[in-house]
Amino acid sequence: MHPKLKEHIEKIVALTEDEFAFVSKHFIRKSFKKHQFMVQRGEMVPYNYFLLSGLTKLVYTDDAEKQHILAFAMEDWWDSDFQAYYTQTKATLSMECLADTEVLCLSRDDYRALCAGLPKIEHFFLEKTIFGFLAAQRRILSLMTASTQERYEQLIRQHPSLLQRVPKTQLAAYLGVTRETLSRLSTQA
Template identity: 65%
Template sequence: MHDKLREHIEKIVPLSDDEFAFVCTHFTPKKFKKHQFLIQEGEAVKYSYFIITGLLKLVHTDETGKQRIVSFAMEDWWESDYYAFYTQTLATMSLECVENTEVLCLSFEDYRKLCDGLQKMERFFLEKSNFGFIASQRRIISWLTSNAKERYEQLLKQYPALIQRVPKSLLASYLGVSRETLSRLSP
């Protein structure tokens, strides 16, 4: 499990065996079943999650009760309600398993200790944050400038493996279209 984390980190920063041993002391492995929640709206956000296996969805529920999928996260990705995690406030979104999932959990306290204790990890998290910010901006621009068909085609091109794993009803929610519209868009 930790081997995947090391491989992931070393795409950005190299680590000695001692440094990686230090990194590992800050993570807790956990397993969750399909439909189980890692985060529920209105509760404290204890962790940021590195996904070893499985698939998660981050969901926002509006004041009318309508759920909107903010993102999906699969192997080798990180996910959390980051606003709540970094500000140590209550969750405004829920994180739920789409599949049985194994993760490595990093608490806010351990995140701080890790960054304070190993500058390489601070650089790693900065790079990951930058990539996440870029992806968010690209998604916003796509929403503002593309129609549903174009958004679907972008998703197919960018994340083909995701399309195979996510039920069409969830894909439709993520794209902001009805299930029927998605059926007309997909081959």
Template identity: 50%
Template sequence: MSTILRKHIERITPLTDSEFDYVLAHFSPRSFKKQQYLIQEGELVQNDFFVLSGLVKSYYTNADGKEHLMQFGMEDWWITDYQAYFNQQHAQLNIDCIENTQVLCLSLHNREKLCAELHKMEHFFRKKSNAGYVALQRRILSLLNNNAQERYESLLKLYPELFQRVPKTLIASYLGVSRETLSRFSSKADLK
């Protein structure tokens, strides 16, 4: 499983064996069952999670009890409540497992330590943060500018595997449409 993390890091910066061993020593592995929480709203957020296997979802529940799905996290992705993680605050988001999931946990203290001691890791996390900002901007612009059909087609093109692994109700929630509307989009896509 550690080879997954190493390959992930080395897409951005190479590491020697001893550097990687040092990096890996700052992570702790954890396993979660389907529907188990990685983070619950109101908890202090201790870790950023690198997903080794499985699938999770991040969502916000508003005052009316309506859930707003923020993001999915699958193999080779990072996920946490970043506002709470970086500010060491209580979570506003929930993150729970859609499938049984294995992660590597990285505390903020260990992340800061790695960045201070290994320039390569500081470079890695900067590049990952930049990619995250770009993805967030793309999602916001899609919500502002694209109709539901266009958002569906874009998600299907970018992450076709999600449609095999995620219940349609969650895909609909992520896209901001009803389950029935999603079914119509799926039917149209099948006819093409």
């Protein structure tokens, strides 16, 4: 279906043409406009999304309606409200496009059918999930031990393109600081 998905999977497991055709038929392609919601808080989450292009944010809104950004996603990244997706419960997060975004969508049923039909895809998802788990552990450690200045510098070092592409107010909501504090951080970095 899409060469970007093939290239992405083949960083971990090699696929024959037949196998890739089998993988492809489990995905559907969708387009979203900037400001559209791919996941809406309180609703079911039918898909895990593989981004072909664009930019999204995954947001938790607290009781005081304050937004906390859990993650950004760009091309070649997977994102969803995974808790809701894997446990088939209603979303507690929302996922909103910060730019026009093209995705390949994988439903829970198609995910199961895909893994059952092609064990090496299960290996691919295990490797991706391990990477995600390790990244989450690093983020926990960073939240526990690093100053806001250090966390800003880590973010810029790991994902330099985010600085260009993500509005400053959104970067501030990811770091848990005000827009004013972020300006101070970026002049110090």
